[in-house]
Structure formats: structure tokens, C-alpha cells
Amino acid sequence: MKRRSFLGLAAGGLTVAIALPGCSLLPVLPKRPLPTAEDAMSWLRHEQGRYTLYLPRAEMGQNMLTALKQVASEELGVAWAAVQVRLPDTRTIRRVKATVGSDSIREFALLLAQACATLRDALARGQTQGLLAAEPRPVESLRSFAGRGRHVGRPAPLEQGLAIVRGAPLYAADVRLAGMVYGRVLRAPVSPELASRAKTLSEDAARAVPGFVALLRDPGLRMGGSEGVGIVARTPGALVRIEAALAVEWQIEGGFEATDVEALIDVNARLAKGTLAHRLRDDAAVAQAPWDIDLLLQVPLAAHGALEPRAAVAQWSQPEGLLRLWVGSQDIFYQRDAVARQLGLDEAQVRVQACRIGGAFGGRMLCTVEMEAAVLARRLGGAVKVQWSRAQELQQGFHRPPSQHRIRARLHEGRVQQWWHAFATSHILFTNAAMPRWMQTVSSFVGDAGAARSAQLPYRVPQQRIEFDLARLPVFTGPWRGLGAGPNAFALETAWDLLADKAGADPLAFRLAHIDDSRLGAVLRQAARLGRWGHVLPIVPGKLRARGLACGIYKGLSYAATVAEVEVDASSGEWRVLGLSCVHDCGHIINPDQVRAQCEGNLVWGLAMVLSDGLPVGSSAVAATSFAEAPIPRLPQVPPLAVELIDSTQAPTGAGETAMVCAAAAIANALAAASGCRATRLPVLASDMLAAMQSQATTRL
Structure with missing residues (x-):
């Protein structure tokens, strides 16, 4: 969205905005011109x-x-x-x-x-x-x-x-320049959403560390409410020793716990106060008659999990008045604009070189490590490399926002007649990692298309009500692969499977009976064939096996359907995916190997949603500092992946995120079919699965 258009949507525009207490200048907004x-x-x-x-x-x-x-x-x-x-x-x-x-x-x-x-x-x-x-x-x-x-x-x-x-030098972290030194920005061990600054530090002790170059305080090192302290050394190892010698004591304003985050997205509490702020559809009759299903689903905070922690190299050349940057960013022009604004330079004085990125998934949009390197290089008048640690990635980056979904629906003669989906989440496109509170409040008047992505049903239902609320959270949230498509599609495909069960119908036949889009029907039928839907699974003593499926449309353009086959240990609740079969239609295909690879990546992301995604929040911060606390699927946990592509004469419509609309739900639906227990909170832990199965057995007795 152009800045002018954005301000035009806000009542009163800039005049009202700058009158709000505590606001600052508008942040640099990314320009998104369509290519010509x-x-x-x-x-x-x-x-x-x-x-x-x-x-x-x-x-x-x-x-x-x-x-x-x-x-x-x-x-x-x-x-x-x-x-x-x-x-x-x-x-x-x-x-x-x-x-x-x-x-x-x-x-x-x-x-x-x-x-x-x-x-x-x-x-x-x-x-x-x-x-x-x-x-x-x-x-x-x-x-x-x-x-x-x-x-x-x-x-x-x-x-x-x-x-x-x-191992050739392709990434920003590989850049080596003559005379280059190494920088790091120290921050309080809390979420950057909270105001914090260094209260005391031992500068003399830091200067005594061999390899010390500089200690810098600069407004450009601010991130959200966090005032950073820049340190520069001749080697990366010296940075560690300097940080320890500084022994910074931090002053922190405010605080929060995990329960505070959950309370902010409590969809039932919000519904109890009335209708939610944003409506995608509003033609469902909310009668007092009983609903056939009434489901609450919870999806937690999740990290991007890119294997490459972000890095940037900046070099200031005084004779030329030129700042050069080597970055791994999804938008090198935004990096140029943000750095030029912060340092008071003309665009022509900032030159940003793109480097290969070791995984981004929406997480490399903002100017973070790039700004840190630029500020340090300009102050020192030379070349500086800044490399984030895994802990910084998890605690200072933004993440997929958590969400809660309340879905209610009614059947009539075996067909879904009424659908009501209400959900609460945080901002994605209008991320608090870049927008001050006042600006995000203004943006909330127009909603957040990223948070709403894939919340629209791909099925024919005559009466629908789809609404959502947004809450600014004390942790940074923003774009994550597919934006809201993964959580929203998981919620609606989980509910749709439950509706098929209530109707006494086969989940495949039930979906096909509600589909008008021929391309969606085609990928669903082909996925069912590929995944051997309806074929009897072998009986293994002590194991519960079943298949589940899901389908969807991404951005109204690309189509995917997935069949998952799972196995649950009846005595422990441990589960694993035995196979995933996906059919994908993104129009004309340039490179089938790469489209297939994108599908496989999305299938693994869907597995992660159900298996392990769940970024822990501790006292005033993301509690994870490594993959041990924020795990991604390991190779033994990834099942065989079968992907079929439908090539066509249709224009290309995008493959990078499409299968996010069906991967997680297919696995969760298979687990429900195997165990008889439907997961309503992700990730699905073995202990929760076992407790649900034991409770179900007790109920039957």
C-alpha cells in the first residue's frame, strides 16, 4: 500500500496521527510497485x-x-x-x-x-x-x-x-573486506516491544579486553522500545568477552507472561463483548438453535526457523560519501530507503548488494541487522560485519502470531447450511516490529489482509459469517510462510472434517459435494488417488493407523490437496506420519523440480505445525534461545513425500506457499481418524494424545 493511500484510509490522516501522544515520525514504508x-x-x-x-x-x-x-x-x-x-x-x-x-x-x-x-x-x-x-x-x-x-x-x-x-561465498556472512571489524548490538533480555535501556555498564573493563575497538550509543540502534548498545571488536570471539566484561544492567519498563499473550487473543472473551471488528462475510443467521459443531482451536506463536541466522556487512567510504551494504534481504530497496533515512543520506549514497538468503519465509523483510551494521560502519568510518546469533533470531525477530478460532456450523440434509468462523490473532502485514503503537491502531481500521488470508471457505455454504479481531501483542509478530493461510486453513479444514463425521459422510465425498471450483475438485480427486484414499491399511498390533485429507485454494489462484497417512502408538500416544501425498496446480510450470521442491517444503512446514511448532514465551520475552527450545522437524520425522503436479495452459499463479492450505490439517485429520480424538491445540503432543485416548476409553466404559 502506498503511504498516501494508507493515510487516506485513516480518518484524519497525518494531521490526526501526529497529534497522538508519544508518536514519532512515520517509519519508512516499503514501496511495492508492480513490475513493468x-x-x-x-x-x-x-x-x-x-x-x-x-x-x-x-x-x-x-x-x-x-x-x-x-x-x-x-x-x-x-x-x-x-x-x-x-x-x-x-x-x-x-x-x-x-x-x-x-x-x-x-x-x-x-x-x-x-x-x-x-x-x-x-x-x-x-x-x-x-x-x-x-x-x-x-x-x-x-x-x-x-x-x-x-x-x-x-x-x-x-x-x-x-x-x-x-561452501563458496554466497551469503552475507561470507563477505570479507579489507580492514573489516565485527559488531554486535546488546539489548535487554526482554521483548523489544518493551521499553528498555542500559542503566549501568563497565566501560573500562570492556576497553581492557584484547581486540576491543569501540563502544557506541546511537539512536539508530533502537529497535522498537529497545535501546541498543553497540560494541565493535577485531574478532568475533572478542565480542563475547567484551559483552561479558561490560556486565550491563538494564532498566526495563513493564513486563508480561505467557498468560497475558493468551488473554489478548481469547476469542471467546472477545465474542462475549459483541461482534468482532473485521468482517469477511456477514450473511449467516446466528440463531439460538443448537449448532452441529462448536469448536475452539488454538494455534501458538511460531518461529521461521531459517537455518541461516541473519548477517550484514556495511562499509562507509568517506572520500566517496558512499555506504555499501551486503545483505540477505527480501527487499534490498527497502533496506536502502530505511538506512538512508536513518543516517540522513541521499538514496544515491547508499548501495545495497543482494546476497543469497539461507531461508527467509517472510522473516527477512525488515531492516534489523542491516541497520545495526550500517550505523556502526558510519560511526567508525570503515567496514563492519554484524552476525546475529540463534538466540537473537528467536528473541529479537518477529514470528507467526498465535491465534484462537471459534467455529460453529449447522447441517441441513447432509449439507452445511450455516458457517460461523470467528478468530482473534495479531498483526501480520502491519507488524508491530515496524509500526509504532499509534500507527498500528490507525491501520487496524482497515484490518490486516495477511491475518485474514485463507479464512474464506473454498466450499459452497449459503450462509456464512467470518469475522476476526486483531490485538497488538507484547512480542513481535509478522509475516510467516503463507501469512495467515496455515493457521486459518488448518482451522477450517479441521472443522470441515468434523462436519463430515457429523453428517455420517466420507470426508472426500463430503468435500466434493460442496465444491463448485473444478480445479479444486480435480486436485482433491487426484490426491485421493495418489494417497490411496479408501484402501484398507494393514493392521499392526498396538498401532492405530488412518488417513486424513484436506484441500484449499491459496490467494484465490493456486490449488492443492494433501492426503496424510499416520500411525499412533495406542500405549504411549506417540505418533508419526507414514506418508504425505500432495497434488498441486499452479498453472503453467517453468521448472517442475523446483515446484515439487516448494510443495515438499510446505508439506514439511505443515508437519512442523502439528509436530513441534510452538514458540515458548517466558517472563517478558520469547523463552527459546536455540532449536532445542524451538525445534524444527528432523530428517527421521519427515515421511516419504509424493507430489504430483498438474501442468496446464493457465497462467502461472505461484507455488511457494500454496500447500500451506492443506498440509497441517491433513495430518491432524488423520490423527483424529486413527485415535478417535481430535486435536484442538497445536502442536499435538504425545502426552495430550494419550490423555485424550484414555479419557475416551473411560467414557465408553
């Missing part, structure tokens, strides 16, 4: 028969380097080796929007193909010098959208694949 044909021309260079493509997207493991090189090679009609792909800096290409929302192929592939066709035709005419103007042309005239070709529609060599295996 002229933009695409800036991505290409040609010289003496060799082509260079400057990637207009961040490379964070989704392998856009490979996919967009396939488009370029196909459209140019050249050999694979003739095209070199590079990650850009902010002076190399025109501004592009952040790499978010599974939009890279959908929004950039066609424009790149048109630009390549323009270049190809110019070279065929003998034109080898100068700049070319964009020549948009229809899709049917483009080689890369004509179906399977020499490069498109086929697997391709993985760009940077060999370099990754060999």
Missing part, C-alpha cells in the same frame, strides 16, 4: 554474444535464479551457458517490489520473456549497441509460454548448486 515492461529491460545486458540477467527477485532457496534463467534462455533461444545470472544491487536495476507472496513467476516471468524477445529480435536485426525500449507482446507469441520447450517445463541445472555444496 520497462523495468524488465533493466534486468538484461548483452555484450559480445553473452547475456547477463540481473535477478529481480531475492534468492532464498526457492531457486528463482534457475527458473528465470530458464525463461531467459528459452526466449532468447540460446544455450544454457550463454546466460549468466547475477544477484543485483540497488544501482543495477530499477526498483522492484519485495520477494513475497509466491509472486515471482506469476508477476515477473511474462515480463522477462517479453524483454528477452525484444532483445532477441533486436539482435536478429543486427542492432548490438544502445538501449532498447520494451516491446510488450501477447503471451501466445512467446516461446517460454508455449508449453514444454528446450529449457522451460523441464528440470535444469541448479544455479549456485555446486557453489553451495562447495
Whole structure:
């Protein structure tokens, strides 16, 4: 959203906003321009028969380097080796929007193909010098959208694949510059949402540590309410010793516990006060008659779990008046804007180089470690690297917000007649990690499309009421893979399975009876076939086995369905997934291997939601400091993954996050079918499963 549009939506706009007590200047807002044909021309260079493509997207493991090189090679009609792909800096290409929302192929592939066709035709005419103007042309005239070709529609060599295996310097943490020193910003051991500052510190003791370079206090090191203390050393190890010698005592205002976070998203308490603030649909009759299902589902806070802790290198060159940054960010132009604003520099004085990102999942949007490195480098007048630890990633980053869902529905003659979904969560797009309280309050008037993603039913129900509330939490929350799609789709697909049970219907047949969208029906039928839905599972003594399924539509564009097969130990409640089968339809496919890899990644994320995701909150902070407290699935816990792709002549619609709409729910539904106990709180712990089964057995007796 443009700043002007945003302010226009707020009653009174900027005049009202700056009159609020305690507010500051508007933070730098990301610009999200849609790419144009002229933009695409800036991505290409040609010289003496060799082509260079400057990637207009961040490379964070989704392998856009490979996919967009396939488009370029196909459209140019050249050999694979003739095209070199590079990650850009902010002076190399025109501004592009952040790499978010599974939009890279959908929004950039066609424009790149048109630009390549323009270049190809110019070279065929003998034109080898100068700049070319964009020549948009229809899709049917483009080689890369004509179906399977020499490069498109086929697997391709993985760009940077060999370099990754060999440990080549691809990431921001790999950057080495002459005279570079190492920095760290110390913060109070509480959530940055709380106001905190250093009360006392032992500066003389720190200066006595070998390798000490500087101790810096600067307004630019502030994060939320946290005032940071910058330390710089000649080696990373010296940073550890300097931090210990400083022995900082912190002054902290306020505090909270895990129960305070849960209370803020208590959907029942909010419903008791009346209707919720935001409505996605409002045509359901809320009668006093009994509901066929009345379900409360709880999804906890969760971390991104990227394997690479974030890092940045900044270098200030005084003669040029130029600040250079090497970053692993989903939006290098936002990094430039934020740093330029904070340091009082012109945009031309800040040059940001994109580096490969070791996993982002929505978590590398803001200017955090990049700002820390920039401030320290400018103050010192040289090159500084700042590398976050895993504890900093967990305690200073933002996370998937927790949510509570109350779903009620009524059946009539075996069909769902009324649906009421109310949920409470925190902000995602309007994250408190970037927005001051007053600004987030204003933004709440327009809701949060990220929090609402996939809350709309993909099924035919005549009367629906879908509403939600947003609460600012004392921990940072923001975009997480698929935004609200994972939690919201888990809630509605769990409820839909329960409705099928109430109707005495097969879950597959029940879904198909409520589906009007032929593409959704197709992926569901094909997933059922792939996952052997309806086939009898072998009996294993002491084990309970079953299948479950789920399906959905991501952003109204891409389709997925998943069948999960699980096994539960009847004596311990321990469970495991034996297999996941997924069918995926994202339109025209550029690289089937990479689309399949994205599906597999989402299936593992869905497994994590049910198995282990649940970031603990302690006294005034995220309590986790490592993967031990915030685990991700280990290889032995990941089952065989079967993925089938539906290729079509439809335009590409995005693959990066689609299967989030069905992976977790398929597993949870399978666990319910196996054990007879439906999980209403994630993750599903073995102890909870055992207690539920024992309670159920006692009830039967």
C-alpha cells in the first residue's frame, strides 16, 4: 500500500496521527510497485554474444535464479551457458517490489520473456549497441509460454548448486573486506516491544579486553522500545568477552507472561463483548438453535526457523560519501530507503548488494541487522560485519502470531447450511516490529489482509459469517510462510472434517459435494488417488493407523490437496506420519523440480505445525534461545513425500506457499481418524494424545 493511500484510509490522516501522544515520525514504508515492461529491460545486458540477467527477485532457496534463467534462455533461444545470472544491487536495476507472496513467476516471468524477445529480435536485426525500449507482446507469441520447450517445463541445472555444496561465498556472512571489524548490538533480555535501556555498564573493563575497538550509543540502534548498545571488536570471539566484561544492567519498563499473550487473543472473551471488528462475510443467521459443531482451536506463536541466522556487512567510504551494504534481504530497496533515512543520506549514497538468503519465509523483510551494521560502519568510518546469533533470531525477530478460532456450523440434509468462523490473532502485514503503537491502531481500521488470508471457505455454504479481531501483542509478530493461510486453513479444514463425521459422510465425498471450483475438485480427486484414499491399511498390533485429507485454494489462484497417512502408538500416544501425498496446480510450470521442491517444503512446514511448532514465551520475552527450545522437524520425522503436479495452459499463479492450505490439517485429520480424538491445540503432543485416548476409553466404559 502506498503511504498516501494508507493515510487516506485513516480518518484524519497525518494531521490526526501526529497529534497522538508519544508518536514519532512515520517509519519508512516499503514501496511495492508492480513490475513493468520497462523495468524488465533493466534486468538484461548483452555484450559480445553473452547475456547477463540481473535477478529481480531475492534468492532464498526457492531457486528463482534457475527458473528465470530458464525463461531467459528459452526466449532468447540460446544455450544454457550463454546466460549468466547475477544477484543485483540497488544501482543495477530499477526498483522492484519485495520477494513475497509466491509472486515471482506469476508477476515477473511474462515480463522477462517479453524483454528477452525484444532483445532477441533486436539482435536478429543486427542492432548490438544502445538501449532498447520494451516491446510488450501477447503471451501466445512467446516461446517460454508455449508449453514444454528446450529449457522451460523441464528440470535444469541448479544455479549456485555446486557453489553451495562447495561452501563458496554466497551469503552475507561470507563477505570479507579489507580492514573489516565485527559488531554486535546488546539489548535487554526482554521483548523489544518493551521499553528498555542500559542503566549501568563497565566501560573500562570492556576497553581492557584484547581486540576491543569501540563502544557506541546511537539512536539508530533502537529497535522498537529497545535501546541498543553497540560494541565493535577485531574478532568475533572478542565480542563475547567484551559483552561479558561490560556486565550491563538494564532498566526495563513493564513486563508480561505467557498468560497475558493468551488473554489478548481469547476469542471467546472477545465474542462475549459483541461482534468482532473485521468482517469477511456477514450473511449467516446466528440463531439460538443448537449448532452441529462448536469448536475452539488454538494455534501458538511460531518461529521461521531459517537455518541461516541473519548477517550484514556495511562499509562507509568517506572520500566517496558512499555506504555499501551486503545483505540477505527480501527487499534490498527497502533496506536502502530505511538506512538512508536513518543516517540522513541521499538514496544515491547508499548501495545495497543482494546476497543469497539461507531461508527467509517472510522473516527477512525488515531492516534489523542491516541497520545495526550500517550505523556502526558510519560511526567508525570503515567496514563492519554484524552476525546475529540463534538466540537473537528467536528473541529479537518477529514470528507467526498465535491465534484462537471459534467455529460453529449447522447441517441441513447432509449439507452445511450455516458457517460461523470467528478468530482473534495479531498483526501480520502491519507488524508491530515496524509500526509504532499509534500507527498500528490507525491501520487496524482497515484490518490486516495477511491475518485474514485463507479464512474464506473454498466450499459452497449459503450462509456464512467470518469475522476476526486483531490485538497488538507484547512480542513481535509478522509475516510467516503463507501469512495467515496455515493457521486459518488448518482451522477450517479441521472443522470441515468434523462436519463430515457429523453428517455420517466420507470426508472426500463430503468435500466434493460442496465444491463448485473444478480445479479444486480435480486436485482433491487426484490426491485421493495418489494417497490411496479408501484402501484398507494393514493392521499392526498396538498401532492405530488412518488417513486424513484436506484441500484449499491459496490467494484465490493456486490449488492443492494433501492426503496424510499416520500411525499412533495406542500405549504411549506417540505418533508419526507414514506418508504425505500432495497434488498441486499452479498453472503453467517453468521448472517442475523446483515446484515439487516448494510443495515438499510446505508439506514439511505443515508437519512442523502439528509436530513441534510452538514458540515458548517466558517472563517478558520469547523463552527459546536455540532449536532445542524451538525445534524444527528432523530428517527421521519427515515421511516419504509424493507430489504430483498438474501442468496446464493457465497462467502461472505461484507455488511457494500454496500447500500451506492443506498440509497441517491433513495430518491432524488423520490423527483424529486413527485415535478417535481430535486435536484442538497445536502442536499435538504425545502426552495430550494419550490423555485424550484414555479419557475416551473411560467414557465408553
